[in-house]
Structure formats: C-alpha cells, structure tokens
Amino acid sequence: xxxxxxxxxxxxxxxxxxxxxxxxxxxxxxxxxxxxxxxxxxxxxxxxxxxxxxxxxxxxxxxxxxxxxxxxxxxxxxxxxxxxxxxxxxxxxxxxxxxxxxxxxxxxxxxxxxxxxxxxxxxxxxxxxxxxxxxxxxxxxxxxxxxxxxxxxxxxxxxxxxxxxxxxxxxxxxxxxxxxxxxxxxxxxxxxxxxxxxxxxxxxxxxxxxxxxxxxxxxxxxxxxxxxxxxxxxxxxxxxxxxxxxxxxxxxxxxxxxxxxxxxxxxxxxxxxxxxxxxxxxxxxxxxxxxxxxxxxxxxxxxxxxxxxxxxxxxxxxxxxxxxxxxxxxxxxxxxxxxxxxxxxxxxxxxxxxxxxxxxxxxxxxxxxxxxxxxxxxxxxxxxxxxxxxxxxxxxxxxxxxxxxxx
Amino acid sequence: xxxxxxxxxxxxxxxxxxxxxxxxxxxxxxxxxxxxxxxxxxxxxxxxxxxxxxxxxxxxxxxxxxxxxxxxxxxxxxxxxxxxxxxxxxxxxxxxxxxxxxxxxxxxxxxxxxxxxxxxxxxxxxxxxxxxxxxxxxxxxxxxxxxxxxxxxxxxxxxxxxxxxxxxxxxxxxxxxxxxxxxxxxxxxxxxxxxxxxxxxxxxxxxxxxxxxxxxxxxxxxxxxxxxxxxxxx
Ligand code: SF4
Ligand code: SF4
Numbered sequence: 001x002x003x004x005x006x007x008x009x010x011x012x013x014x015x016x017x018x019x020x021x022x023x024x025x026x027x028x029x030x031x032x033x034x035x036x037x038x039x040x041x042x043x044x045x046x047x048x049x050x051x052x053x054x055x056x057x058x059x060x061x062x063x064x065x066x067x068x069x070x071x072x073x074x075x076x077x078x079x080x081x082x083x084x085x086x087x088x089x090x091x092x093x094x095x096x097x098x099x100x101x102x103x104x105x106x107x108x109x110x111x112x113x114x115x116x117x118x119x120x121x122x123x124x125x126x127x128x129x130x131x132x133x134x135x136x137x138x139x140x141x142x143x144x145x146x147x148x149x150x151x152x153x154x155x156x157x158x159x160x161x162x163x164x165x166x167x168x169x170x171x172x173x174x175x176x177x178x179x180x181x182x183x184x185x186x187x188x189x190x191x192x193x194x195x196x197x198x199x200x201x202x203x204x205x206x207x208x209x210x211x212x213x214x215x216x217x218x219x220x221x222x223x224x225x226x227x228x229x230x231x232x233x234x235x236x237x238x239x240x241x242x243x244x245x246x247x248x249x250x251x252x253x254x255x256x257x258x259x260x261x262x263x264x265x266x267x268x269x270x271x272x273x274x275x276x277x278x279x280x281x282x283x284x285x286x287x288x289x290x291x292x293x294x295x296x297x298x299x300x301x302x303x304x305x306x307x308x309x310x311x312x313x314x315x316x317x318x319x320x321x322x323x324x325x326x327x328x329x330x331x332x333x334x335x336x337x338x339x340x341x342x343x344x345x346x347x348x349x350x351x352x353x354x355x356x357x358x359x360x361x362x363x364x365x366x367x368x369x370x371x372x373x374x375x376x377x378x379x380x381x382x383x384x385x386x387x388x389x390x391x392x393x394x395x396x397x398x399x400x401x402x403x404x405x406x407x
Numbered sequence: 408x409x410x411x412x413x414x415x416x417x418x419x420x421x422x423x424x425x426x427x428x429x430x431x432x433x434x435x436x437x438x439x440x441x442x443x444x445x446x447x448x449x450x451x452x453x454x455x456x457x458x459x460x461x462x463x464x465x466x467x468x469x470x471x472x473x474x475x476x477x478x479x480x481x482x483x484x485x486x487x488x489x490x491x492x493x494x495x496x497x498x499x500x501x502x503x504x505x506x507x508x509x510x511x512x513x514x515x516x517x518x519x520x521x522x523x524x525x526x527x528x529x530x531x532x533x534x535x536x537x538x539x540x541x542x543x544x545x546x547x548x549x550x551x552x553x554x555x556x557x558x559x560x561x562x563x564x565x566x567x568x569x570x571x572x573x574x575x576x577x578x579x580x581x582x583x584x585x586x587x588x589x590x591x592x593x594x595x596x597x598x599x600x601x602x603x604x605x606x607x608x609x610x611x612x613x614x615x616x617x618x619x620x621x622x623x624x625x626x627x628x629x630x631x632x633x634x635x636x637x638x639x640x641x
Binding site for chain 1: 415418419422423426430437438440
C-alpha cells in the first residue's frame with residue numbers, strides 16, 4: 001500500500017502507548033498527549049510558516065522581496081516576530097471588561113484547535129476520531145463568532161464594537177452556504193465520518209484491481225471536485241470559507257482602512273498574536289475540511305496519506321493568499337447580499353443537482369452520469385447563477401449613471 | 408456573474424504574472440538591497456550641499472566669499488557662517504566657520520540658486536547617518552569642502568556648465584578690464600590734449616570775463632526753490 005507514512009506514524013503511536021502497559025493512568029495521559037501535542041505543535045509551526053508564506057507571496061505579487069533578513073530567505077522571521085510579540089507590553093484598556101477582554105483570545109483559540117482535531121490528516125490519522133466529525137467541525141467552528149464579538153464588546157471601543165458586529169453578521173450569514181454546500185457531499189457519501197467521505201472519493205474497484213495505472217487514477221478521478229455539483233459546491237464552499245475565516249476579500253471585521261483593526265483594535269502584545277494564530281489555524285482547518293470534502297482528502301497517487309493532505313491544504317491556503325493579493329474588500333451590503341441572495345439559493349439548488357446526479361449514477365452508470373451531469377447539472381447551475389445575478393443587479397449599474405449637478 | 412467571474416480571473420492572472428515574473432524579470436523586482444548593493448545614485452541626485460574649491464589647496468581655492476547670501480536664503484536656516492579675519496583683525500572674503508546642519512537641511516537647493524560665486528553645490532552623498540545625533544550631524548567647513556574634480560565626477564554636465572560660466576565671467580571681466588584700460592588711456596590722452604588747449608585758451612580769454620554774466624547766474628539760483636514747493640517739505 002502506498003500510504004505507509006500514515007501506518008508508520010500510527011505504529012509509532014501504538015508502540016509508545018504500549019510502553020506504558022503497566023501503568024493504565026499514565027497510559028491514558030500519554031495517549032491524550034500523543035493525540036494532541038503533535039497536532040498542536042505541527043499546526044503552530046504551520047502557522048509560523050504560513051505567515052512567512054503570506055508575507056513572501058504578497059510581497060512578490062507587489063513586486064517586493066518580502067522578509068529576507070532573519071535566517072535564510074527570512075524563514076526565521078516568524079520566530080523573531082513571536083519573540084517581539086512576547087516582549088511587548090500587554091495593554092488592557094482602562095474601562096474595558098477585563099475578564100472578557102482576556103477570555104476572547106482564548107475563546108478563539110480553543111475551537112480553532114478543536115476543529116483541527118477533526119481533520120483526517122491521513123489514513124486513520126485523526127486526533128479525534130468521531131462518526132459525526134464533519135457536523136462537529138462546523139458546530140465548533142461557529143464558536144469563533146462569539147469570541148470575536150466578545151473581543152469587540154469588551155474592548156469598549158467603537159471600532160472594536162463595529163468590527164464585532166460585522167463579524168457576527170458575516171459569520172452567521174456565511175455559515176449557511178458553507179454548511180449547505182457541504183451537505184451535498186454528505187448526502188453523496190452518506191456519512192458524516194470524515195474518513196468515509198475520503199474513502200467515497202476513491203474509486204475502490206480500481207484501487208483493488210492491482211493495475212498500477214488504474215491505482216494511480218483511482219486516487220484522483222473520484223474527487224468530488226470533478227463532478228459538476230462538487231465543482232460548484234467547492235466554489236461556494238471556498239467563498240464561504242474565506243468569509244468564515246475572515247480572509248480577504250471578506251475581512252470586513254478587521255477592515256483596517258475603515259475601522260482601524262476592528263475587534264483587534266484594543267489588543268496588543270501576545271494576545272494579538274494569539275488572535276492571529278487562531279485566525280490562521282481556523283483558516284487551515286477550513287482549508288483542510290475543504291480538502292476533505294471536495295479534493296479527496298488524503299488520497300492521491302504514489303504518496304497517499306499525510307503528504308498529500310498537507311500539500312492540498314497548503315495549496316488552498318496559497319490560493320487564499322493569492323486572492324488576498326488580488327481582490328479588494330467588499331462593502332458590507334454587498335457582502336450580506338452576496339451570501340443571502342446569491343450563494344444560499346445556489347447552494348440549495350446544488351443539493352438538488354447532487355441528488356439527481358446520485359440517482360443518475362445508479363441508473364445509467366458513472367460515465368453517462370458524469371457527462372450528462374456536466375452538461376445538464378452544470379448548465380442548470382450556471383443558468384441559475386446568471387438569473388440570480390440579473391435579479392440582484394442594482395438599478396444604478398444598468399446603463400449609464402446619471403449625475404445631477406448642484407445648482 | 409460571468410462579468411464578475413471574468414474580472415476576478417483577470418485580476419488573478421495579473422497578480423500571478425507579477426508573482427512569477429518577479430523571479431526572473433528585473434523590472435518586476437526593482438528592489439535594491441541597500442547595504443549590500445548601491446546603485447541608486449545618478450548624476451541627477453541631490454541631497455545636501457557642499458562647497459567647491461578649485462585647484463589643490465582647500466583654503467586657497469575656496470570659491471566661497473562668505474557673502475552670507477545662502478545663509479539668508481536657506482528656509483530652515485541651517486547654514487551658519489562666520490567671516491574669517493586676517494592677522495590685523497580685518498575681515499577677509501573667506502568663511503572661518505561654515506556649518507550646515509544636515510538634520511535640518513531639507514535639500515531644497517535654494518542656497519545653490521542664490522550663490523553668486525558658484526561655490527555651494529548639491530552633493531549626491533546619502534549615507535549621512537551618524538552615531539552622534541548632535542555634533543555628528545553638523546557638517547563643518549572642512550567636511551563640506553570638496554574639489555571641483557569631485558563635482559565633475561558626481562554631476563558632470565552641471566559641473567561643466569558651471570566651469571563654462573566661470574570661464575565666461577572671467578573672460579568678460581578681462582574684456583571689461585581691457586576696455587576700461589583703453590578708455591582710461593584715451594581719457595588720459597584727451598586730458599592731456601585738453602589741458603594743452605585749455606592752457607592756450609585761458610591765456611587768451613582771461614581778460615573777457617564780465618561782471619554782468621555773474622549777476623544773472625545768481626538771480627536764477629534764488630528763483631529755483633519757489634518753482635517747486637514740495638522739495639521744501641520733503
Ligand atoms: S556659499 Fe555662496 S552664497 Fe554662501 S556665503 Fe559662500 S559665496 Fe556666499
Ligand atoms: S539645500 Fe535648502 S535647506 Fe539645505 S542648506 Fe541649502 S537652502 Fe538650506
């Protein structure tokens with residue numbers, strides 16, 4: 001089998017746990033640590049790396065060099081930043097709600113790390129193996145709305161409050177298309193279990209055939225993104241995920257040109273760093289779940305398992321950076337309109353398309369369903385998108401704008 | 408929708424192009440990593456003034472005459488000049504102290520515009536950082552003095568123009584001097600001739616001077632103030 005890395009890691013874990021067979025209490029603790037500690041460390045490292053990646057990527061997009069002084073290629077820049085953040089004074093506004101001001105970053109970080117625990121990093125590599133992992137992921141993921149609003153409210157600052165209010169409006173609105181576009185996948189694979197969803201994206205008969213070419217493509221062609229509803233669903237999911245993770249162009253809660261830094265305005269020092277870490281880790285988590293749902297999770301040719309998952313997750317994150325370097329921020333009304341008047345109806349329609357596709361596959365075989373699905377199903381989705389955008393068009397954009405001169 | 412999607416894709420293509428080309432195209436990555444490389448100075452760079460001297464000796468060749476026009480013209484008043492004196496405490500045309508506070512200078516080049524002796528010029532030196540932020544940033548006369556060759560090196564076109572102007576000035580002064588000498592010579596000759604003539608005339612006309620003419624002249628003098636009463640008030 002080619003996902004040997006995962007098996008080796010699991011074996012290593014089992015061997016370590018086996019060392020403590022005589023001390024059951026210690027064994028439980030070790031088991032807990034083995035599940036959580038590597039994940040925490042790895043994702044913290046990934047956070048550092050991704051800040052570097054983001055700064056470098058944005059710099060290159062803007063024809064700059066980016067950080068290149070600390071370490072080779074500036075790779076140690078995150079470390080320097082971390083030390084700097086640690087050494088900074090932690091300023092708490094005098095009349096803020098001190099308890100909630102303190103709790104907000106914690107509240108944001110805990111669900112972010114829990115959400116990471118539900119990612120199927122590899123074959124059997126999952127910190128919190130659970131049958132309803134996807135459901136739980138979304139449930140935990142929506143907690144960060146509360147944390148952001150806590151930060152905004154407790155700071156006693158108008159910009160913070162505005163940021164918090166925007167965050168609540170945005171996250172609640174985008175949660176719905178996010179979950180609805182995931183529903184199509186859940187329907188199709190008939191399970192909430194992340195591992196089974198990944199397994200449903202591998203063509204099992206090809207994998208078992210023993211033919212190398214078939215094995216190679218069996219790991220790729222089954223991904224949901226190659227199906228019409230999966231492709232559309234992936235786009236809806238990704239857009240909603242950007243909004244959920246507060247990433248540009250949906251970074252309204254911390255729109256620095258309008259409301260300073262939104263809910264982060266009154267935070268400094270390490271709390272600020274924790275906010276950032278939590279946001280990046282949520283972005284990772286959501287990129288990871290998008291990978292699981294639409295991009296075949298850890299399945300992939302030759303080195304299936306952990307490496308493929310990390311490659312896909314980082315690619316999605318790179319696309320997020322790319323989008324950040326390209327698109328301007330939306331206006332609040334555009335943001336809300338886009339979620340409710342455009343994404344939501346399309347996501348619901350997508351569920352129907354997925355349902356029809358499912359039955360078509362059973363009725364006419366997968367090839368016919370594939371071709372017909374792309375022609376008919378995608379056509380329906382595209383027509384619907386066109387119609388919706390025509391319905392949503394604001395009257396001023398029709399034809400020329402008329403300006404009235406002041407007499 | 409399709410319009411927006413097209414716009415987004417076009418934008419992404421632009422940023423991707425910038426990203427990729429920044430790795431191999433020089434014009435997509437114009438950053439100069441300063442302490443390691445320096446290539447930003449060309450002959451049109453101007454940063455802070457310096458004083459030009461001609462020839463070998465700094466003091467002898469100094470063009471500045473301590474006329475203090477630049478001191479007066481400098482908007483933030485960062486030039487400070489004291490005239491030099493000779494052994495007898497008589498002021499001479501040369502500055503003893505000429506300080507420019509580089510932390511105040513705003514590189515406006517007004518001092519250059521105003522200098523009538525082509526003495527103060529803009530330098531392209533930009534590494535002016537210093538450990539001492541008080542005395543260290545005050546540039547004194549000896550540090551300011553730089554040779555004309557250096558000026559030619561950093562701003563060749565401008566330095567050549569300046570040299571031409573100075574040469575023209577000198578040539579003009581020469582011709583003027585010559586003209587003056589010529590004039591003086593002619594005048595002297597004329598004077599000599601006139602003196603000779605006068606001597607001859609005087610001898611002849613001395614007897615003709617009449618008393619009536621003198622009386623008329625004094626009358627005219629007495630009337631003049633009444634014609635113009637304002638002159639009295641002023
Ligand atoms: S630099 Fe020029 S303007 Fe200034 S004192 Fe000297 S001669 Fe005068
Ligand atoms: S460049 Fe401007 S500010 Fe600087 S010394 Fe000359 S006149 Fe003063």
